Amino acid sequence: MRAAEKAAMDAGTSEWELMRRSGEGAARWITRIAAGGPVCLLCGPGNNGGDGYVIAEYLRQLGNGGEVFAPKPPATETARKAREAFSGEIASGPLPSNRVFVDCLFGYGLTREVEGEFADLLRALGETKGQKIAIDIPSSIASDSGQQLGPLVRYDLTLALGAWKRAHFVMPAMASMGQKRLVDIGLDFPVGLPRLSAEPHIDPPAPDAHKYRRGLLAIVAGDMPGASLLAAQAALRSGAGYVKLLSDHSHPDVPAELVVDDGPLAEALEDERIGALLIGPGLGRTPAARDRLSAALAAKRPIVLDADALHLLDPTMISGADTANIAITPHEGELAQLCEAFGIETEGKIAKAQALNAETGMAVLAKGPDTVLAGQRGTRFFERGPAWLSAAGTGDVLAGISASRLAVHGEAHRALEEAVWLHHEAARIAGAAFTAGYLARAVKPALEAFL
Numbered sequence: 058m059r060a061a062e063k064a065a066m067d068a069g070t071s072e073w074e075l076m077r078r079s080g081e082g083a084a085r086w087i088t089r090i091a092a093g094g095p096v097c098l099l100c101g102p103g104n105n106g107g108d109g110y111v112i113a114e115y116l117r118q119l120g121n122g123g124e125v126f127a128p129k130p131p132a133t134e135t136a137r138k139a140r141e142a143f144s145g146e147i148a149s150g151p152l153p154s155n156r157v158f159v160d161c162l163f164g165y166g167l168t169r170e171v172e173g174e175f176a177d178l179l180r181a182l183g184e185t186k187g188q189k190i191a192i193d194i195p196s197s198i199a200s201d202s203g204q205q206l207g208p209l210v211r212y213d214l215t216l217a218l219g220a221w222k223r224a225h226f227v228m229p230a231m232a233s234m235g236q237k238r239l240v241d242i243g244l245d246f247p248v249g250l251p252r253l254s255a256e257p258h259i260d261p262p263a264p265d266a267h268k269y270r271r272g273l274l275a276i277v278a279g280d281m282p283g284a285s286l287l288a289a290q291a292a293l294r295s296g297a298g299y300v301k302l303l304s305d306h307s308h309p310d311v312p313a314e315l316v317v318d319d320g321p322l323a324e325a326l327e328d329e330r331i332g333a334l335l336i337g338p339g340l341g342r343t344p345a346a347r348d349r350l351s352a353a354l355a356a357k358r359p360i361v362l363d364a365d366a367l368h369l370l371d372p373t374m375i376s377g378a379d380t381a382n383i384a385i386t387p388h389e390g391e392l393a394q395l396c397e398a399f400g401i402e403t404e405g406k407i408a409k410a411q412a413l414n415a416e417t418g419m420a421v422l423a424k425g426p427d428t429v430l431a432g433q434r435g436t437r438f439f440e441r442g443p444a445w446l447s448a449a450g451t452g453d454v455l456a457g458i459s460a461s462r463l464a465v466h467g468e469a470h471r472a473l474e475e476a477v478w479l480h481h482e483a484a485r486i487a488g489a490a491f492t493a494g495y496l497a498r499a500v501k502p503a504l505e506a507f508l
C-alpha cells in the first residue's frame with residue numbers, strides 16, 4: 058500500500074487527495090447505512106484518523122452531524138489538514154450507544170499493542186450497542202499479519218481503502234470484520250501481487266465432447282474406501298466426463314455411474330486416456346500405500362495429492378517430475394509437515410504455502426477457514442466459506458472437485474481455484490449441518506451457478 062500510494066503521489070496525486078477519496082468513498086457507504094441516523098466517529102492520531110475527520114465533515118455537510126471522539130490530536134501533516142477542515146467539535150465523556158460507530162483509530166500504521174485510553178475506547182466500542190464499521194481495518198488488527206494487538210470488536214462492516222490487506226483474509230482476524238467492501242481510491246498496483254480470487258467461469262462441455270475429451274479422472278483408492286468414494290461422488294458432479302476408482306477392494310455401495318477397476322494398479326495407470334489422477338483420501342500410510350503413491354506419481358499425469366498422500370510425500374518422489382502438474386490440498390497440520398519434509402522454515406500459513414510452491418513448483422492450496430492458494434499464477438485469497446464445512450469428509454469432497462477440474466483442463470492452479478468456489482457454493486446450497494455425502498451431491502447445483 059505504501060508503495061502504491063507513493064507511486065500515486067510521485068505521479069502528482071497528493072496524500073490529501075488520497076485521503077479525501079478514502080474518506081468520501083467510505084462516507085458514501087456510511088450515509089447509506091446510517092440513513093440519517095446519528096453517527097459516532099473514533100479518530101486516531103495517524104492518517105486513519107485523518108480519514109475519520111474527512112468522513113465526519115462529509116456527514117456534517119449533509120446535515121448528519123455526529124460525535125467525534127479523538128483521544129489524541131493528529132500527528133501527521135495530512136491528518137492535521139483533515140482535522141482543520143472538520144468544522145465540528147471533539148466530544149468527551151463516555152461513548153454513547155445506539156449509533157452507527159465508525160472506527161478510525163488505527164489503520165495499517167498499527168505497529169504495537171493498543172493500550173491505555175485507546176484500548177479503553179476499543180473496549181467501550183466492543184460493549185456498546187450499535188452498528189460498527191471499521192475503516193480500512195479493525196483498529197486492533199495488524200494489517201499485514203492479521204495479528205490481534207488489542208481489544209477485539211465485532212464489526213458489521215469493514216471498508217478496505219484502496220486494496221485488500223492480508224489481514225482481510227486470514228483467521229481469526231477476518232471473522233471480526235463482518236461484511237467487507239473495497240473503496241476504490243484510484244491506485245495502480247503491479248501485476249502478480251497476491252489478490253482476492255475472482256469468481257471463476259466454468260465452461261460447459263464442447264459441442265463435440267465425449268466422455269474422454271471431457272476428462273477421465275482416475276482415483277487411486279487405498280485401505281479405507283469411504284474417503285475415496287466421497288471424493289468420487291464429488292468428482293462425478295464437477296465436470297469430468299468419466300470417473301474411475303482404481304481399487305483392489307470391492308465396495309458394496311459403489312454407485313452405478315462410478316467404474317471400479319480392480320486390476321493391477323500399474324496396468325490401470327498405463328491408460329493413455331487418463332486426464333488426471335487423485336490419490337490420498339483413504340490411502341493409508343502403509344508401505345503398500347507408499348508404493349501406490351510412487352506408482353501414481355510415476356504415471357506423470359496431472360495429479361491431486363491429498364490427505365495420506367501428503368503424509369507419505371517426500372522430495373525424492375517428485376524429483377525430476379513436472380511439478381506444475383501437481384496440485385496439493387493440505388490442511389494446516391499437513392502443511393506444517395510438508396514444510397518440514399521439504400526443509401522449509403518459515404512461519405505463518407501464507408508464507409508456508411508460498412514457500413512450498415516456490416521450492417517445489419507444486420500448486421499449494423492451504424485449506425481451512427482462511428484458504429490460501431499459492432500456485433503458478435500467484436497467490437490467491439478467498440472469502441470465508443460457510444463454517445458448516447468444518448465436518449469430517451469435506452476435505453475429501455474438495456479433493457474430488459479439484460481432481461475433476463484438473464481432468465477437464467489440466468491446469469493445477471486453475472483447478473484448485475475453481476474447486477474452492479465450488480466447495481463453498483455447494484456448502485451454501487447444502488445449508489446447515491450437512492454431511493460430506495450431502496455436500497458432494499450439492500456440487501452439481503453449485504457448478505450450475507458458475508456456468
Ligand SMILES: NC(=O)C1=CN([C@@H]2O[C@H](COP(=O)(O)OP(=O)(O)OC[C@H]3O[C@@H](n4cnc5c(N)ncnc54)[C@H](OP(=O)(O)O)[C@@H]3O)[C@@H](O)[C@H]2O)[C@@H](O)CC1
Nearest residue numbers: 062075076103104105163164165166167168169170171193
Ligand atoms: N498514506 C496514504 O497515502 C493514505 C493513507 N490512508 C489511511 O491512512 C492509514 C495509515 O495511516 P498511518 O500510516 O498514518 O497509520 P495509522 O494507521 O493511522 O496509525 C499510525 C498512528 O498511530 C500511532 N500508533 C501506532 N500504533 C499505536 C498504538 N498501538 N498505540 C498508540 N498509537 C499507535 C502512530 O504513532 P507512532 O507509532 O508514531 O507513535 C501513528 O501516529 C491507512 O490505514 C488509511 O486509513 C488513506 O487516507 C489514503 C491515503
Ligand SMILES: [K+]
Nearest residue numbers: 160163192194
Ligand atoms: K480502523
